Amino acid sequence: MTKSRDAVHEILCQSRGFRSAQDVFAEMRAVGSKIGLTTVYRALQSLSDAGRVDVLRTDEGESVYRACQTDTHHHHLVCRECGRTIEVAGPDVERWAEVVGAEHGFIDVTHTVEIFGTCSSCAEAARSRAEAAGKS
Structure with missing residues (x-):
């Protein structure tokens, strides 16, 4: 293996x-x-x-x-169009997960957070396509 x-x-x-x-x-x-x-x-x-x-x-x-890309806990910001991915830290998310877990009596809380959107390059390309289509 x-x-x-x-x-x-x-x-x-x-x-x-x-x-x-x-x-x-x-x-x-x-x-x-x-x-x-x-x-x-x-x-x-x-x-x-x-x-x-x-x-x-x-x-x-x-x-x-x-x-x-890193050994530390992180989250991802991912473009839905091209798949470009940025690793991001989320200290507020970390605190929130611990608080929510504690409120409900959970310990050893883990989580995953992935954020999806459209990156600026893909958004610009889409705007350009829309403008070109509008001119025809």
């Missing part, structure tokens, strides 16, 4: 954004790997458990992965 896990991690390290398990599988097969899709899923889970990859769920509910 270590060899497969390392190969999957390497694909994610070379990627610019988040990738689905199917994307990773297809890329590995395209370069001649004999890895199976189930092995890719297991490797991604193992990497996630070890804190070596970030995982988030898209608006469609699909899990996507990327190599962690």
